[in-house]
Amino acid sequence: MRRQWDTVWRSFRIATWLGWQIESNWTDPFLFAVYSMIKPLASAAILVVMYGVITNARFENPVFPYIYIGNAFYMYVGSVMVGVSWAVIDDREHYRTLKYLYIAPIRIPAYWLGRGIARFLTGSFAVLITMAAGVLFLRVPFHPAEVDWPLFLASLVLGVAMLAMMGLVLASISLMIAHHFFLIGEAVAGALYLLSGAIFPLEVLPPWLRPLGFAMPITYWLELIRRALLGDAARAFPTLAAFSNGQLLGILGGLTVLFGLIALFAFRWCDYQARERGLIDMTTNY
């Protein structure tokens, strides 16, 4: 048992180092810093401009911080979930190392999670920059003394763990798909953006789509983050108003465990299928 944990830790630790080397060394530090700031600000600016045009610049409306914070923290979906699954594609297609990693005495899911850590760090930087811009320039209400920090930290940790588990499911599926693999992450992240109440309450969705939104752990996670940062202002929308913070944390925790189990079974099944069908080292030269 001790040896297995050693293997898991070793896989995770070295993959984290590798992920950081890849994320931070693709250009010189100055350009890396500029890119890390410009990219999240640009994506937030698109949303802000659209909101301003549609609402006649009513930034004081509680809808605005709802949208802004949802959008800012949704960046974690792209960085953690897609980041974890992207390691499969990166190693198989770009670096051509997946087969060598696969035959090494490591735990592949732990390796994928480790690769996702660097994306989590760069994602955190993006969220921080976006939040800072919102507070400084767009009057997003943020009062450190009023923030429920324990709730925020608990939600953040649980949420990132949940996204990592979803990333493992996606990575396992990526193991079996060669053609158009790079679209999967974007497609899933795009669909979840629509379904998880990131930029509008679930009530806006057609009734037949709402159950999907309620089944998504990201919905509860974003609600918890908003409640922790905005306090009562976050309860302006009725979607999850009936749930207490504790209930929401319980649901998020339960769904995280559920996705953890799904990830475990998904990896076992996809690993078996990939070995059966000879897909592990398949490259497409896309």
Next chain:
Amino acid sequence: MNTDLAIETHNLGRIYTIRNRRERRVRREIVALQDVNLQIPRGELFGLLGPNGAGKTTLIKILTTLLAPTSGWARVAGYDVVREPQKIRPRINMVSGGESSGYGLLTVRENLWMFAQFYGLPSREANRRIEELLRRIGLEDRIHTKSSDLSTGLRQKMNIVRGFLTDPEILFLDEPTLGLDVNAARDVRRFVREWLDVHPDRTVLLTTHYMVEADELCDRVAIINQGQVLACDSPENLKRRLERDALFEIEITSPNGLTGAILEAIPGVRRALLTETNGGARLDLTLVADSALPDVISVLTERSVRVRHLTKREPTLEDVFVELVGKPMAEAEKREDEDEP
């Protein structure tokens, strides 16, 4: 379970099912391996010799736990490749030729150190081995070079070091010299031999389609074609099969309609292979005895074909391959390329 065997396969087979992209119901089966039975003792440098598409890489993929067989079984280091891959992986390593794998953003040392860490090698020991192996393969001056800045040949050398770095019980070398120039290929062959001299208990399974490589390096060679092992023995014993024959290589002027079939009709001619060359042709003859040669020369003379050069030579593994498959390896490879899905 025989613990003296590093690798053991029994009726091992692999069939790929290929779906037609346009008509997904239409499926085609390709037999990549068929009833492969091998027993490779520990400490042996075993070669798999065959043309591209013969099934060599498929066999290596199965033995390294990357691919499941569709029939039969295989054991590596005494463990079943399907049921016990986790027990096999710490004991093996693999290097594939003809590809530029590795993290280009990392230096040579970083790439190698990282893989050593995945195998649980202490950092200090990993660095010691990296320096030693790089020196032995002639890459020590590139230790701090980013691997993206290495040429294909140097990158291949780095990958070879990666394979040996973990001191595996069983090492799989899949066409390790593919794409390398003559000098680099020679360096690699020397490196493999020296490593085995230092570690006589280690086992190497080498696949190649270079006859010289198999002949020079391997203790035993299995000749494989279209997924089947046709013969398995030491290079000397394989060649000895042909020692009863007389082998001649004749350079001639333009063949003037001469074919191998015409020559094979002459009594005493077992095989005649005609290969067009610049301004003439080369005739590889396998004769039952030297005494058949005058009749061959007569046929050439009748057709106004002049002999430029005639050599009697010792049998090579290429001759063994021709004997077993019925055509030279280059021709077999062409056929395999045409059959590719």
